[in-house]
Amino acid sequence: MDDVRVQSLSRPGDGYLAALGYLQIGTGSLSLLMSLMLFFQAMYSHSELLSPVTAFDSSFDLMERAIATYVSMQLSIGWVAGGLQFAAGLCCLHACRPRLVWVASLVSLANFPHGTMAAILMLVGLQRAEITHAFATRESA
Numbered sequence: 850m851d852d853v854r855v856q857s858l859s860r861p862g863d864g865y866l867a868a869l870g871y872l873q874i875g876t877g878s879l880s881l882l883m884s885l886m887l888f889f890q891a892m893y894s895h896s897e898l899l900s901p902v903t904a905f906d907s908s909f910d911l912m913e914r915a916i917a918t919y920v921s922m923q924l925s926i927g928w929v930a931g932g933l934q935f936a937a938g939l940c941c942l943h944a945c946r947p948r949l950v951w952v953a954s955l956v957s958l959a960n961f962p963h964g965t966m967a968a969i970l971m972l973v974g975l976q977r978a979e980i981t982h983a984f985a986t987r988e989s990a
Contacts, residue, residue, distance in 0.1 A: 852968065859879050863904070863944070863983050865974060865977070865979060865983075866941050866942075866944060866974075866980055866983045866984075867942060867982060868941055869938075869941050869970065869980075870937075870938045870940075870941030871938065872938070872967055872970065872971070873934045873935070873937045873938030873941060873943075873950075873953070873967060873971060874934075874935055874942075874965055875938075876931075876933030876957070876964055876967040877930075877931045877932065877933070877934030877935030877936075877937070877938060877940075878931070878935060879931075879963055880923075880927050880928075880930055880931030880934060880960055880963070880964055881927070881928065881931035881932065881935065883923055883927060883931075884923055884924060884928050885928035885930060887920055887924050887927075888893050888924060901967035904917070906989050912954040916968050919961070920963070922959070922960075923960075926956075926959060926960060927960060929956065929963075930953075930957050930959065930960035930964050931960070933949075933952070933956050933957065934953055934957050934960075934964065934967065936949065937949060937950045937953035937954065937955065937971070944983050944984050944986075945984075947975070947981075947984040949972065950975065951972075951975060953971075954968045954971040954972050954975070955967075955968070956971075957971075
């Protein structure tokens with residue numbers, strides 16, 4: 850059983866790519882869960898959260914406006930960014946579709962704060978030679 854593990858991570862960059870894949874899956878799942886929780890809260894108790902303009906106008910101080918902006922962003926782009934991050938994580942684990950991983954990382958930059966950090970790590974990792982080599986060897990095989 851140990852032989853299978855050694856063979857699956859034998860190429861340079863495979864371990865780093867797997868770590869980034871699991872990071873993307875975790876962050877995408879968190880984004881989707883947060884969006885779902887905010888959606889249910891907006892549906893059942895605070896319907897003004899569904900309209901970003903109303904949520905922002907009903908806020909009084911700077912902190913409330915920042916929270917209203919974050920909630921509005923999470924409700925609007927959290928679904929897309931979370932789904933893309935989850936798909937990018939699966940692509941990293943299978944070392945396929947590097948363009949999708951790039952696009953998902955660029956979209957995730959707007960998913961503050963957790964998506965932004967994962968996207969920065971992913972974009973830095975995608976520029977490493979071992980990662981591009983891991984994608985290239987899997988796609989050509």
